[in-house]
Amino acid sequence: MEEFEREPVAPAALKPGRYFAASYAGEHVAGTEFVIGAMFVSWGVGAGDVIAGLLVGNLLAVLSWVLICAPIATETRLTLYAYLEKIAGPGFIKIYSVINGILFCILAGAMITVSASAVRILFGIPPQVEWYPTSMTFVLIALGVGAVVSFAAMRGFSFVARFSEVAAPWMIAMFFVGGAALLPVILAGTPSVSSIGSYGDFLNLAETSIWIDQGTDMGFWHVVAIAWGANLAFHGGLGDMSILRFARRSSYAWYSSLGMFIGHFAAWLAAGIMGAGAAMILQQPLTSMDAGEVAFQALGPIGILAVIVAGWTTSNPTIYRSGLAFQSLHPAWSRERVTLVVGVITTIIACFPFVFTRLLDFLGIMALVMAPIGGLIFAEHFLFKKLGLTRYWRIATGAALNTPALLTWIASVGVAALLGYQFGVHVLFLFVPAWLTALLLYPLLASAMGAKAVDASQLAASEQAENNRRKAEEAFLDSHAKPQLASSNTNRLFLIGASLSLLVAIALGISALTSGDLARFQSLIIWPTVTYFVFAILLVRREAAAEG
CATH class of the missing domain: 1.10.287 (Helix Hairpins)
Structure with a gap:
């Protein structure tokens, strides 16, 4: 199974648009939607702030994929790890890949926990809402679910995309019908609203019984930050270079809108409705329920299947990305075997629901750590020539570590952390100053430490080889348009x-x-x-x- 871990994807291996439509819809109409959609309800964010914030934040996320990630991915045809090694050196990539791979393992583990939260209903296990497991049977369930997910990720990008192609349309339908089925329950419990005959009636019901503004600090801009930053590691942080390098056209990144506006807009809203309805049925606070319980109250036995599949469609590509991260540490390592090891680690993590219970905090930290990498790669790829700097100058120096890149990463995370700890900026917002700091700081440090002094002619041969590769790819696509x-x-x-x-x-x-x-x-x-x-x-x- 050729996955082109270390070299550009061959033209014959590029995929049509439907692979990416299915991949984005499948991954982002998934297990996290049950968790995050219900969180807005429990946090007390008003209905108007939720709806408007999701529209703006998801639009920013789509534009990040289209304008930042996809152009770099389709021009280089490399994974994030292979391209970062080219820019920052093997010394840098060893540090970054370990951190990046661990973060992806934890995220995938949370999604396996989501799937296991549905299976546990069949065995009468209580909801797992602590950071540690309270049932050995739940641990066995998580191990079984993790084995299936790891097998799928080992099969490579095509298998992961085909799995999503099957699951995504059904998952979209289940969120829609689940929310619709529980709306009458919420309506019956809201005496002030007798029926839903217009958007105004729905908004009135939503403000009264679903997304109730409780005067908390969470508001419109927090929702924008969640919608934009939840997948920052993939778009602004360029993690999805691993996926989009297979796209025949950069424009395929627009398919991310299926994931954002069906998944992170409609599905989050539907999950909020299901969460509020489930809380009314059980007469329990939403914080005491997991995704499996919410889906079961809405969809019955099919809700169990929905959450299982939802967790799989997210964890499959995430383990695939994590496998690529660790495989980049040593070219001789088999991606399949590395992915198997990653799957085992991820499955063990899934037995401890700590990320599931603090998912958004984890996503905020993940975005903060990975954002500077996207900013410095964007700077070298698009800005260096315009600033009179030599792109890929590290190769000419022969250095194993791009010191300006490492200093930029540390400084960018440090600036964002200072804003958080010293000035109280919420963790959800910190990825923005981290990305911008890297974008501005890296060219300055690189210029002062060698990028301006390097003679570009030293890299002329490799630049010409890259240009020839792109021309050959364009010619192939024109003559072999499928x-x-x-x-x-x-x-x-x-x-x-x-x-x-x-x-x-x-x-x-x-x-x-x-x-x-x-x-x-x-x-x-x-x-x-x-x-x-x-x-x-x-x-x-x-x-x-x-x-x-």
Whole structure:
């Protein structure tokens, strides 16, 4: 399985847009949505701030993928780790890859915990809301879920993308119907709102019984920061170079809008509705419930499957990224074996739900650590030539460590940390000054420490080789533009079957919204789910076989 860990992706291995549509929709309509969407409810953020903040923050996230990450990924065709080693040296990458890989392990572990939180319902295990496990059976469940996820990540990018291609449409439908099914419960518990006939009625219900403004410090800008910064490690921090290097066109980064506006907007709102409805049904505070309990109250037994699949669609690509990070430490290491080791470590972490319980704090810290790397890479890739500096100057000096890059990373994190500890800036906002500090500081330090003195002609041969590679890639794409796969009658049948199954599921959700019959909805939603997965798996398998 060629994953091009150390060299540019070959033109023949580049993927069509549907891979990225499925990957972004699958990864970001996932387990974290049950967690973060419900957090806005428990934090007491007002409905207007939640809706407006998510719109603005998710737009900024999409633009970060489109304007920062994708151009660098498709121009270099390298992983973040291979490109960072080219810029900052093998000494730097050994430090960064270890830190980066550990962070990805912890994040993936949280998603495995989310999946395990659903399975534990089948065994009558109480919700795992402490930082440590309170049940040995839960530990065994987490180990089993982690084994499945690790196997998928070992198979490589194509397998991860195909998994998302199957799961994503159904996950989107489940968030929609789950929220719709519990709206009548919330409406029945809100005497001041008799019905929902307009957006104004919905907003009134939301402000009264879902996202209730409790006068906390959390507001519009905090929601913007969460939506923008939750995936900062992937877009502004360039972690998704590992994914987008396979994109035939830089414009495929616009597919991230599927993940952001379906996942981090619609699904977060739906998760908030489900969380508020579940709290009303059980007469318990939302903070005492995990994602599995919330989904089970909304969707019944299918809610358990929804959370399991949701955790998988996030943890699969995250373990894949972590495997690439650790594999970059030694070129001779097999990516598959490294990913297996990473999967074992991640699964052990998943047995301790500490990240699950403090997910947004962890995401804020992760963004803070990785943001400066994105800023300094952006500076060298786009700004150095304009500033009269030599790009990839470290190679000409033969240094194993780019000292200005290391100092920039340390200083940028230090500036952000100072703003947090000394001036009380919330951790969710700190990635912005960290990224900007690196963008401005790195060219200054590099200029003072050798980037201006290096003769660019020393790198002329490698620059010419890179230009030739890009021209060859463009010529290949022009001459081998892959036409749409011929759609056989069998493929059409599978597509129609999968589409009709989703339409039936959505119709059941609308029926539950109008009738309020939650029990009937939960018993019937099982059947379109089964038929959808049968048709979708068969369709994706045939398409994969046709592509070779």
